[in-house]
Amino acid sequence: GESVGLHLPTLSVQEGDNSIINCAYSNSASDYFIWYKQESGKGPQFIIDIRSNMDKRQGQRVTVLLNKTVKHLSLQIAATQPGDSAVYFCAESSRNTDKLIFGTGTRLQVFP
Amino acid sequence: DAGVIQSPRHEVTEMGQEVTLRCKPISGHNSLFWYRQTMMRGLELLIYFNNNVPIDDSGMPEDRFSAKMPNASFSTLKIQPSEPRDSAVYFCASSFGDRRYNEQFFGPGTRLTVL
Numbered sequence: 001g002e003s004v005g006l007h008l009p010t011l012s013v014q015e016g017d018n019s020i021i022n023c024a025y026s027n028s029a030s031d032y033f034i035w036y037k038q039e040s041g042k043g044p045q046f047i048i049d050i051r052s053n054m055d056k057r058q059g060q061r062v063t064v065l066l067n068k069t070v071k072h073l074s075l076q077i078a079a080t081q082p083g084d085s086a087v088y089f090c091a092e093s094s095r096n097t098d099k100l101i102f103g104t105g106t107r108l109q110v111f112p
Numbered sequence: 113d114a115g116v117i118q119s120p121r122h123e124v125t126e127m128g129q130e131v132t133l134r135c136k137p138i139s140g141h142n143s144l145f146w147y148r149q150t151m152m153r154g155l156e157l158l159i160y161f162n163n164n165v166p167i168d169d170s171g172m173p174e175d176r177f178s179a180k181m182p183n184a185s186f187s188t189l190k191i192q193p194s195e196p197r198d199s200a201v202y203f204c205a206s207s208f209g210d211r212r213y214n215e216q217f218f219g220p221g222t223r224l225t226v227l
Contacts, residue, residue, distance in 0.1 A: 032213060042157070043116070043203050043218030051213075089155065093212045099168065100212070101156040 008087060010107040019077040021106045023090030026071065030092040033076045034100065039086045047075070047088075077108075085110045093108060114138075124225045130192040133222045136185055137206030145205040145216060146179055146189050155203070160193035168196065179182050194226045 008102070013019045031052035036044035050057045050064045050073075057064050063076040073090050089108050091100040117136040125131055137144050145160040159169040161181045169179070176195070181187040191198055201223050205216040 041220070043205070044220050046215045047216065049213075049215075097168075099157050099160075100170075100216070104154050 008105050010081045010109060012109045012111060013080050015080060015082060015110055015112050017076075017080055019080045019084070019108060019110075020075075021075045021088050023073040023075075023103050023106075023107065025073060025090070025092045025103070027092060027094055027101070028071065029094040029096055030101075031095065032093045033064070033073050034091045035062075035073075036091060036102075037084075038089065038105070039107060048070045063101060074086045080108075080110050082110050082112065084108060087106060116206055116221040117198065118202075118222050121223060122223045124227065125194055126227050127195055128193045129226075130190065130217070131194045131198075131224060131226075133189040133204075135187045135189070135204030135205070135219060137187070138148070138217055141206035141208045141217070142184065143188050143207045143209065143216075144181060146187070146195050147190055147203040147205065147218075148200045149203060149221070150196070152198045156187070167176075173190075191224075195225075196226045198217055199224055199226050 034049040035047040037047050038044045048059045048062050048064050050066050055066055061078045065074045077084055087105045089105045090103045093100050119134045143162045147155050147160055149155045158171045159179045159197040164181045179189045179190055188205055201221045203218050203221045205218045207214040207216045
């Protein structure tokens with residue numbers, strides 16, 4: 001189901017360019033973070049995660065950066081492709097709770 | 113691997129009716145999660161089970177909502193009576209293990225519309 005909001009922040013990039021999607025979190029106790037990708041009509045899909053003892057983690061074409069000082073998380077997608085078009089959510093959790101708290105999401109649009 | 117299976121994919125009902133959403137987790141997974149996604153509130157955890165036992169139901173909005181997991185391969189989320197504000201997409205997710213670091217695999221969701 002197309003479940004994302006009509007007023008999501010949107011990032012528009014040209015195919016082949018790099019994309020950077022940002023996320024701010026508020027709980028200083030959060031120590032585990034995940035990025036999810038949600039395509040239209042589908043459920044969220046895990047992309048990459050990072051624990052608070054790391055500042056950077058790389059996957060295939062994706063890199064997550066964590067700045068605990070300012071409570072900021074970013075997802076970098078290299079050589080963005082049309083298939084990357086989706087809504088991207090960051091999620092956080094802490095030792096106080098096993099729950100994942102999801103952010104509001106950012107829509108990524110890739111133009112040819 | 114069939115992934116997490118949810119049914120129905122779409123449900124339209126009238127206010128006051130009972131609604132039952134169904135989920136089949138990935139075989140071998142022992143944690144199951146129910147989420148609700150709306151434009152206003154984003155993605156929220158309603159309840160999660162570990163080894164068929166409800167561990168945290170603090171996200172269940174009110175007594176009209178109930179969830180069960182009678183066995184490792186099936187869970188239901190029931191709303192009775194339903195209200196228009198319950199309209200949302202409901203996702204089921206499963207994972208292996210009871211730790212928060214374990215990857216959750218989401219189903220395709222059930223889009224519920226309450227008229």
